[in-house]
Amino acid sequence: MLSTGILKSRIQTGLAAFGAAALLAGAPAKAEEFLTIGTGGVTGIYYAVGGGICRLVNQKRKEHGIRCSVESTGGSVYNLRTMREGELEMGIVQSDWQFHALNGTSLFEDDGPDAELRSLFSLHPDTVIIAARKDTGIESLDDLGGRTINLGNPGSGTRGTAEVLVDALGWDMDHFGLVTEMKSAEQSSALCDNTIEAFLMVAGNPVANVLEAATTCDINIIPVEGDAVQTLVESKPYYGNVTIPGGLYRGVDADVPSFGLPSTFVTSTNVPEETVYVMVKAVFDNFDTFKTFHPAFANLKKEEMVVNGLSAPMHPGAERYFREVGLIN
Helix, strand or coil, X not given: CCCHHHHHHHHHHXXXXXXXXXXXXXXXXXXXXXXXXXXXXXXXXXXXXXXXXXXXXXXXXXXXXXXXXXXXXXXHHHHHHHHHCCCCCEEEEEHHHHHHHHHCCHHHCCCCCCCCXXXXXXXXXXEEEEEEEHXXXXXXXXXXXXXXXXXXXXCCHHHXXXXXXXXXXXXCHHHCCEEECCCHHXXXXXXXXXCCCEEEEEECXXXXXXXXXXXXXXXXXXCXXXXXXXXXXXXCXXXXXXXXXXXCEXXXXXXXXXXXEEEEEEEECCCXXXXXXXXXXXXXXXXXXXXXXXXXXXXXXXXXXXXXXXXXXXXXXXXXXXXXXXCCC
């Protein structure tokens, strides 16, 4: 039989343990923060970018409490508008539509300037790519007249840039035989099934949709060049001449001239500084790993990513990290 002293000691120890457990059970856990990155179609590079960022962020979510997820969306224009409405926290967007959203121009004229838009960093260069089935005989921009072409779904950066190009060439949509509005994931099969004769997309090379089309049927990549194109490129701060390397897509052996622009990662002033700091740190502290997530990331350079295509002011959280590591002064 236990003595009174030992029994009392054990009761006190048990009560202390019970009290500690009760305190732990009742203590509020660190609130988890959920962030969603708007991307593009699931077969596109924007989806891969968002997935790569979230993968790196989520590796340490138990430490910082941020859970990152991606959403497949209609693309750049949709992402910018949905962020402005507060339904997305971050987005991958073309730098031309970042510029227009910030300034309330072009497709964002009715929306007005987005004073809350903030840059994080730029990514791979996006290129205007026009693919045509080889048996159509389409080999140049002039050959597109009267043809069936997919120019991208409404709300996508591709569609917006396609409309800018069409206007710069002095055309309108009646120039084509038929303009379809398929999402990027649909257009490769539509091309090889003879539903369309050509498609335009704005994406980082090599892009899965063009690779799929080139593997399934014989294609041409159409040069996007000429006086009108060069005037367009020189008139905008975010455009530049780009070459699609020969041999990148099956059957396309020669280099193909085009134009393009940086893709960018953006957010708004509604996302806290510490949250942005953690996300940017996750990518740049693991930069070599990030570059392996897609072939288009292979030539990324940190120094260029904090400058290129960033029309909107840099978010304080990104600025804080880049100053710490010496990427900006």
